[in-house]
Amino acid sequence: MDREDVSGSERGVADARVEALRVRLGNDLVLSGPATEHYCRDWHGDITTGAVAVVRPRSTAEVSAAVKAIGALGLSIVPQGGNTGLVLGATPDDPAGQVVISLERMTAIRRLDVDDFSAVVEAGIVLSEFKDRVEAAGLYFPLALGAQGSCRIGGNVSTNAGGINVLRYGMTRELVLGLEVVLPDGSVFDGLSTLRKDNRGIDLKQLFIGAEGTLGIVTAVSVKLMPPAEQVATALLGLNALSDAIALYRRARRDCCDLMSAFEFMPPVAFTLAREAMPDLAMPMPGDYPAYVLMEISGSGLVDIDDLMQRFLQGVMEDGLVLDGVVAVSRAQARNLWAFREGMNEGQAKRGPHLRTDVSVPLSKLADFVQQAEAAVMSALPDCLCVSYGHVGDGNVHLNVLPPAGLTREKTDQLIYQAKGLINGVLLGFCGSISAEHGIGRLKKSDFISGLPQTQAHLLNAIKRAIDPRIIMNPGCQLNFAKDS
Amino acid sequence: MDREDVSGSERGVADARVEALRVRLGNDLVLSGPATEHYCRDWHGDITTGAVAVVRPRSTAEVSAAVKAIGALGLSIVPQGGNTGLVLGATPDDPAGQVVISLERMTAIRRLDVDDFSAVVEAGIVLSEFKDRVEAAGLYFPLALGAQGSCRIGGNVSTNAGGINVLRYGMTRELVLGLEVVLPDGSVFDGLSTLRKDNRGIDLKQLFIGAEGTLGIVTAVSVKLMPPAEQVATALLGLNALSDAIALYRRARRDCCDLMSAFEFMPPVAFTLAREAMPDLAMPMPGDYPAYVLMEISGSGLVDIDDLMQRFLQGVMEDGLVLDGVVAVSRAQARNLWAFREGMNEGQAKRGPHLRTDVSVPLSKLADFVQQAEAAVMSALPDCLCVSYGHVGDGNVHLNVLPPAGLTREKTDQLIYQAKGLINGVLLGFCGSISAEHGIGRLKKSDFISGLPQTQAHLLNAIKRAIDPRIIMNPGCQLNFAKDS
Numbered sequence: 001m002d003r004e005d006v007s008g009s010e011r012g013v014a015d016a017r018v019e020a021l022r023v024r025l026g027n028d029l030v031l032s033g034p035a036t037e038h039y040c041r042d043w044h045g046d047i048t049t050g051a052v053a054v055v056r057p058r059s060t061a062e063v064s065a066a067v068k069a070i071g072a073l074g075l076s077i078v079p080q081g082g083n084t085g086l087v088l089g090a091t092p093d094d095p096a097g098q099v100v101i102s103l104e105r106m107t108a109i110r111r112l113d114v115d116d117f118s119a120v121v122e123a124g125i126v127l128s129e130f131k132d133r134v135e136a137a138g139l140y141f142p143l144a145l146g147a148q149g150s151c152r153i154g155g156n157v158s159t160n161a162g163g164i165n166v167l168r169y170g171m172t173r174e175l176v177l178g179l180e181v182v183l184p185d186g187s188v189f190d191g192l193s194t195l196r197k198d199n200r201g202i203d204l205k206q207l208f209i210g211a212e213g214t215l216g217i218v219t220a221v222s223v224k225l226m227p228p229a230e231q232v233a234t235a236l237l238g239l240n241a242l243s244d245a246i247a248l249y250r251r252a253r254r255d256c257c258d259l260m261s262a263f264e265f266m267p268p269v270a271f272t273l274a275r276e277a278m279p280d281l282a283m284p285m286p287g288d289y290p291a292y293v294l295m296e297i298s299g300s301g302l303v304d305i306d307d308l309m310q311r312f313l314q315g316v317m318e319d320g321l322v323l324d325g326v327v328a329v330s331r332a333q334a335r336n337l338w339a340f341r342e343g344m345n346e347g348q349a350k351r352g353p354h355l356r357t358d359v360s361v362p363l364s365k366l367a368d369f370v371q372q373a374e375a376a377v378m379s380a381l382p383d384c385l386c387v388s389y390g391h392v393g394d395g396n397v398h399l400n401v402l403p404p405a406g407l408t409r410e411k412t413d414q415l416i417y418q419a420k421g422l423i424n425g426v427l428l429g430f431c432g433s434i435s436a437e438h439g440i441g442r443l444k445k446s447d448f449i450s451g452l453p454q455t456q457a458h459l460l461n462a463i464k465r466a467i468d469p470r471i472i473m474n475p476g477c478q479l480n481f482a483k484d485s
Numbered sequence: 486m487d488r489e490d491v492s493g494s495e496r497g498v499a500d501a502r503v504e505a506l507r508v509r510l511g512n513d514l515v516l517s518g519p520a521t522e523h524y525c526r527d528w529h530g531d532i533t534t535g536a537v538a539v540v541r542p543r544s545t546a547e548v549s550a551a552v553k554a555i556g557a558l559g560l561s562i563v564p565q566g567g568n569t570g571l572v573l574g575a576t577p578d579d580p581a582g583q584v585v586i587s588l589e590r591m592t593a594i595r596r597l598d599v600d601d602f603s604a605v606v607e608a609g610i611v612l613s614e615f616k617d618r619v620e621a622a623g624l625y626f627p628l629a630l631g632a633q634g635s636c637r638i639g640g641n642v643s644t645n646a647g648g649i650n651v652l653r654y655g656m657t658r659e660l661v662l663g664l665e666v667v668l669p670d671g672s673v674f675d676g677l678s679t680l681r682k683d684n685r686g687i688d689l690k691q692l693f694i695g696a697e698g699t700l701g702i703v704t705a706v707s708v709k710l711m712p713p714a715e716q717v718a719t720a721l722l723g724l725n726a727l728s729d730a731i732a733l734y735r736r737a738r739r740d741c742c743d744l745m746s747a748f749e750f751m752p753p754v755a756f757t758l759a760r761e762a763m764p765d766l767a768m769p770m771p772g773d774y775p776a777y778v779l780m781e782i783s784g785s786g787l788v789d790i791d792d793l794m795q796r797f798l799q800g801v802m803e804d805g806l807v808l809d810g811v812v813a814v815s816r817a818q819a820r821n822l823w824a825f826r827e828g829m830n831e832g833q834a835k836r837g838p839h840l841r842t843d844v845s846v847p848l849s850k851l852a853d854f855v856q857q858a859e860a861a862v863m864s865a866l867p868d869c870l871c872v873s874y875g876h877v878g879d880g881n882v883h884l885n886v887l888p889p890a891g892l893t894r895e896k897t898d899q900l901i902y903q904a905k906g907l908i909n910g911v912l913l914g915f916c917g918s919i920s921a922e923h924g925i926g927r928l929k930k931s932d933f934i935s936g937l938p939q940t941q942a943h944l945l946n947a948i949k950r951a952i953d954p955r956i957i958m959n960p961g962c963q964l965n966f967a968k969d970s
Contacts, residue, residue, distance in 0.1 A: 113847065113849055115731075115735065115848065115849035116847045116848045116849035116850075117738070117848065118847070118848075159684070160684050160688075162682060162684070166681075166682065168743075170659070171682065171684070173688070174655070174659060183940070183944075187940050187943075188940065189940050189941065189944065190938060190940070191941070193916060193918075194847050195845045195846070195847065195880060195916075195917070195918050195921070196651075196845065196848065196878070196879045196880050196881070197647060197651065197656065197845045197876075197879045197880065197881045197918070197921040197922055198845060198918040198920070198921060199644070199645050199647070199656070199695060199918070199920050199921060199922050199923065199924050199925075200918055200919070200920050200924075200925055200933055201695060201696070201697065201924070201925045201933065201945070201963045201964075202692060202695060202696045202699070202700070202945060202948070202963070203645075203658070203691065203694070203695055204941060204944055204945070206688065206691035206692070206694075207687060207691070207692070207948075209688070209691075210684060210686060210687060210688055211686070211687045212686065214687070215687070227738050227739040227742075246600075250600065253602070253712050254712040254785045254786045255785070255786035255787045256786060256787065256788075257712075257744060257784035257785055257786055257788050258653075258743050258744065258784070259742060259743065259744075259788070299742035299743070300739045300740070300742055301739045301740035301741060301742055302740045302741065302793055302796050302797060302800075303741075303742050303744070303788055303793060308787055308788060311787050312787060315787075360680045360681065360682045360683060361680070362598065362601045362603070362679050362680065363600065363601045363602065363603075363681065364598055364600035364601035365601075391682075393681070394681045394682045395680060395681050395682065396681070396682045431678060431680075432680070433678075433680050433682070433683040433684070433685055434685065435683070435684050435685050436680075436682040436683060436684060437682055437684050438684065439684050439685075439686070440684075440685055440686045448685055448686065453675060455668070455672050455673065455674050455675070456674065456676070456689060458672075459668075459674065459689055459952065460686070460687060460689070462951035462952060463687070463689075463692075463948060463951055463952075465951065466947035466948055466950065466951035467944065467947060467948075478686045478687070479686075
């Protein structure tokens with residue numbers, strides 16, 4: 001944030017620009033001054049920055065007009081949905097040169113076609129609100145993540161959000177049928193089809209999914225909907241080791257067909273952490289096991305899901321793969337099991353600043369990776385606590401490292417930095433990804449760039465220049481794009 | 486094919502270029518003269534053209550060398566897999582200016598990791614051979630289409646192939662985890678990861694899937710593998726109308742969870758056509774119904790698939806949605822049911838030249854579209870036969886039109902052209918796609934271009950120029966890219 005301290009003359013220029021935006025777009029669309037603060041703070045509240053203004057359009061046409069007006073002033077644009085991202089993709093980093101365009105006013109469901117199992121929805125609708133509206137129509141939108149009460153669907157698309165149902169339904173990319181995008185020149189890419197199959201050449205919409213707003217602003221999305229899961233069976237299982245969790249997953253893939261909707265692993269400390277955040281949580285099962293799996297099977301209609309879970313567990317317990325387990329017999333019990341998974345995150349937050357990672361490795365190497373990476377951290381930083389959990393079927397681990405309490409912030413940050421280096425070093429040997437689901441944004445940019453092969457860097461630059469030659473769309477995010485001289 | 490008649494001096498130039506390729510790449514890699522004919526004829530055998538040479542590299546390094554050598558000679562490249570495409574995407578159209586690069590020698594499976602449910606495979610392996618190798622390892626690769634005994638996996642990726650299992654497993658795009666691509670400058674994009682989740686920014690590989698070789702040559706692919714479907718239940722059902730087939734599909738989506746692997750509709754004439762090609766086929770069920778559905782449920786493990794099919798059919802027959810049906814009780818019977826679906830295509834081919842379409846519409850509008858499009862054709866061309874069949878769950882119809890026998894080729898072609906115009910006219914009103922799964926290639930290029938919105942055209946051109954500024958990669962396919970002057 002090298003321009004946080006804006007000089008007097010710069011402030012005058014900024015004021016003139018705000019005035020120009022107000023004239024061109026209307027007062028109601030433009031926020032400036034203290035009203036912009038909410039849009040310039042990241043989700044964790046760690047980073048507060050600023051922007052020339054925040055523009056809040058109500059329609060695609062207004063987004064287009066805003067993009068043209070901002071571009072004409074020589075300013076650049078930071079598109080923003082719910083601003084719940086974890087990598088600073090929607091947080092401005094140049095207070096004197098950037099305008100935030102917030103999609104929060106574009107919340108309409110343009111169409112919800114039950115017979116087509118599809119919906120067309122504007123980018124600014126909050127995910128949980130959309131899920132509720134779909135449910136009220138008798139269908140189901142499977143994207144599910146911790147921030148769903150605040151994140152917005154356009155942000156989910158721009159970050160290709162993951163979550164707990166990826167195993168069954170894929171990342172956001174696999175749920176998207178079409179997109180409407182305002183491009184850096186203000187023109188509108190209208191690709192809001194709901195066709196299931198459309199093989200007319202290069203699939204342009206794919207470029208914008210996961211681009212974190214660097215190629216354009218997603219203004220509307222058409223998505224697949226599913227039959228609701230009328231039956232859900234949730235089980236918490238105690239195992240001998242993480243490697244057994246991998247073996248159990250492979251077994252479950254076959255035994256439960258494609259009906260698994262979640263398969264999460266957790267360490268024993270998960271329960272301690274969860275109860276630090278939620279002391280009233282009832283321990284779900286007696287005993288203490290080296291590894292835990294939280295597993296969900298779900299389906300609609302004629303398959304007896306509870307019976308499937310029972311017969312599956314019977315088999316794997318007879319074979320010694322699962323030592324003990326508890327199956328929820330009510331929705332309340334199932335929620336209690338999931339509360340440990342969610343409470344574990346809150347418990348980590350309560351312990352103070354710590355390293356959050358979001359890495360992925362090939363599924364067959366998950367247990368080896370966790371073992372090696374934890375060993376590397378524990379050997380170099382024996383006072384730290386490793387908490388590894390995640391989505392087994394996706395090869396996605398959140399290997400977090402908690403420094404001990406009572407250190408200075410400087411010392412804590414140093415431990416976090418060291419731990420990240422150690423984990424990324426091990427990750428390299430496994431050909432893993434430093435960002436399985438959170439994206440790159442500004443936070444992971446330098447790590448991303450340092451690992452980027454030259455051919456990929458060349459392609460990304462060529463595409464950026466082809467679509468955004470003035471480099472006005474979310475500069476500073478993902479890559480450092482140099483303007484043409 | 487305006488350069489079919491190559492003049493003497495042009496032939497001399499061509500010979501010199503072939504010689505230059507031989508010197509640079511080695512004799513063994515370069516075919517010329519009559520040996521190239523096989524590579525210059527389309528799958529239907531309707532179109533025969535020519536090429537300066539055919540280059541058959543054995544490795545990614547040799548593909549890279551070939552691309553550099555061909556580019557240096559000022560020639561362009563037509564990448565080719567099994568050459569089984571239906572839209573002339575891999576058939577050269579400039580015999581004096583193009584070199585075919587065939588991937589047929591790159592057939593290795595580089596890695597098959599059962600515990601990771603993934604494989605890394607070279608572009609030239611024949612699909613059915615790959616499927617067999619995967620099956621031998623105890624897993625399953627779900628891509629399944631008529632040409633699987635000849636098509637090659639690189640072509641499947643480049644055309645984003647569909648087929649009969651899209652309903653359950655998606656198009657080829659959804660099966661691809663990573664790609665290796667030789668770019669137009671000969672550099673190698675190495676993205677052969679098998680990570681399930683990798684959200685490091687823009688997903689470059691998506692650009693090459695469905696690009697039909699216009700942005701580079703796919704040389705290797707990493708793909709998802711699945712547990713094999715140990716149980717398969719196949720049923721042929723008689724219904725009152727196509728609209729009932731749509732209603733039946735919606736019911737099946739709920740009742741059978743995500744376990745349906747095929748849901749095809751066929752008209753009564755399917756059986757006549759199939760028996761014209763295969764006279765020995767036993768009629769599967771008595772009676773004659775206005776519409777038929779061929780449905781498959783499959784799974785592994787603990788779900789009783791036969792029982793699920795029985796209970797599903799009991800419900801829908803009680804409700805009058807299905808009038809009669811037959812469930813295969815053996816693999817041989819199931820093959821017999823599928824033989825009608827496949828024989829129907831052969832029967833159409835035996836009746837001579839006809840219009841083959843491959844359109845898609847929103848699922849909820851499928852029956853209306855077929856009814857309106859058939860009515861439009863029958864009213865204008867009452868002597869023609871409409872044969873509509875396809876993949877209900879994908880909204881994908883092959884609405885084919887067979888002119889009467891005994892006409893001149895010219896008159897037949899005229900009827901085909903008229904019928905296409907009528908169908909595309911109706912399709913426009915349904916916001917449908919002229920290519921649900923076959924691609925654009927050269928055959929559908931003019932229809933594609935005429936329906937292309939300006940913003941999309943601008944983006945496609947910008948991306949093409951960014952990645953292939955010399956326009957040497959499959960020019961003439963998908964769009965008419967003008968070289969920079």
